[in-house]
Amino acid sequence: MKPFQDGKRELFMEAMKESLRLHYEKCGLYRKFCQKNNFDPYGSYTLEDIPFFPVSLFKTVKLISVDEKDVVRIVNSSATTSGIPSTIYLDNVTAKRQVKALNSIMSSFIGSERKTFIVFDCPETIKSNDGKLASRGTAIRGFLPFSKKMIFLLNKDLEIDRDALKQIEGEKDVCYLGFTFLIYQIMQKYKSDTEIRVLKNIIGSSVLHLGGWKKLQELNISKPTFNKELARFLNTDERKVIDVYGMVEQLGTIYPDCEFGYKHVPVYSEIIIRDMETLKLVKEGEEGFIQLLTPLPHSYPGISVLSDDIGVIVKNDECGCGRKGKAFLFRSRAQKAEQKGCGDTIQQHTL
């Protein structure tokens, strides 16, 4: 099955039902959650009826649907907003499914031929520590199947590694990869540095950047500005700067920008937009929180989660890029509710 095609709804629903039943049986906490929400995975329901919980729940509750001995990797999120990371437990089944979905989706954007990846990060990032891996490392590792070679551009102090620049010389068909804010920082620091001209010698490569816009939003850097500056920095076309949306709670199902700037929903997942106050479905074209559904997770019940990202569905099956299915735009992250009054209590005194 192609990653972006229409007519998936029935098949997708069947897969969701199977997955819902599995987690209902294997994860007691998830079963209780379904029961409290009057949801019976063996009953009759639509996609929109499937209960959801916020992605942040993985920060406070250990959610697991397999024996702990079957867990092969523990992935932590970056904890940029709250300071507490999400913890996701992956078994082999989940990991394989995620790799398969990721391969399928990415092939549609950068082709199936392996390329040299120039990574805006240091090699240490992808090394696991006692079976645990930070989200940055997990994300970069996910792109290993597409690479014939990975060159890490930074040293562990996150500065450009001059030896890495030497390795890049002569490379032609490359793909850049990195975290949005880190790329931005490097670009700001080295944009006048003549030694990085080796990067400018590679013309028209794709740049995949991930990790979200929170920090750039704080700096008032818009997406068009970022794309323009980055395209100039790496001597490529703005349309080849691809923002990849995704989250550690649903690895594998990612949402890169197409050349028209839209994010397409692959056959492996579905998105629903919910009202930011009532959490009910919004009308077509209205902004709201993005709910993400996917049957891929086997070892944890992250199959229907609500993110605090705000998005809007803009197209159904009619994008100029030819990809079918829903297309949406990521707007922003919901502002964290600020507590400025005298009741702004101090967290360490509570549990």
Next chain:
Amino acid sequence: MFRKIFYHGKIYDEESGDMDGLVAELRSCLPYLHGLKVDELIGFFDALGKHWSQDPEMKKRFGPMLKHWVDFMSTNNLAMMVDTALRRRDSLDGFVKLNDRWTEGENKIEGVEEHLRPQIHLPANGVLYHAQPRGLAVHWLAGNVPVLGIFSILESLLTKNVNLVKASSKAYEDLITLLDSFNAVSTPKVKGSELVRTIAVILVDRNDMETNEALSMNADIRIAWGGHEAIETIVGLRKRFYTEDIIYGPKYSYALIAGECLDDYKKLAQRLAIDISVFDQNTCSSPHTLFVEKGGKISALDFAKELASQLSLVNRTLLPKGRTEPGKVMDMLAIKSKYEMLGEVFSSEKNEWMVVYSEEEVLAEACFSRVIFVRPIDDVNKLAGFNDRHMQALGLAMGKERKFGFVDKLTVRGVDRCPAIGQMIFFESPWDGMFGMDRMVRWVTCHE
């Protein structure tokens, strides 16, 4: 730079950089205030309260809080409050004896009520006392609960200080409305239009450290209402050596219902619902966790259900909740989902309120926005372990037999107020463990 929004008794909107000029004008009003008697000021505030209570617009705008303000501003309450804070309120008007004492006679007669027992007069030692104003009080008000600032302004005026108020740019209209109403009230001794000229309200960008520092350096009293970050910033500003600081917040409050009080659980749930709803838990005096002692007429879980129905009632009939911010909706959903797995949750469909039941004997992290955590407790003495100076109020329902001994032990390390449930959010003096007015004056002595 700053924006003058209330000045000379009028609503303004004017950019200015002349802090010295503004401060000089305010300071020039000190002799006017000094010439007023404290009872004349109290009489004015009583009249102002009555004016508010008769204004339908005010009633509509401020809801149940208005009654609290009017009660607070009554002559009886203010006179008692100033007397308590300053020993004798007329110490604000001139030199008075404070150390005349009456003590109980030695020959106690068993069975005679305390107030009928013989008293012995101990004459003063010849020292006279006078409470002089400190001068300029600068108030930094919090964005979430701007009207709380009216209390520190009233206390400052009663102690005859002039006032420069740095309001929050997000929420200052209510405060301005209250101050503007001074103009409409006059008593035989105090014209509101004159008194209000002793107050100016400005807006300052939070990142404008130069202006914030100028405010601080001009202050004789720094009064700060706010969260952790705001207070830390204000306290960190340079100040003059003799400037007095009065810090209100950040603090946490919680509540306890003892087993013997659960017979009256419906009334307690009604009152607690008010404490939770009035400021949507944004004030330091709003409860976030309720402990229910085991062994009473109903269980903590049943109390949680009753509280849920009272919160629903308050939201429908008395205090409809405004819009909930998207970020807060997500916070509430995270708590709801967690405790649907680990406890019990009772909530409204549109996120107006939430009661979260679990059997954790710890204080819950505050969510605000009418989210209350209800937890059973077997030994109420365990609460003492949670207390330090970050705790403000413990709303308490407990039989008199053990209440005072319990409160004494509980408050050794922290907790400044133990009001009855239903009274938690009402401002009183002392607040946050101090008599604000006592810190707004300089005590001057003179010998007879």
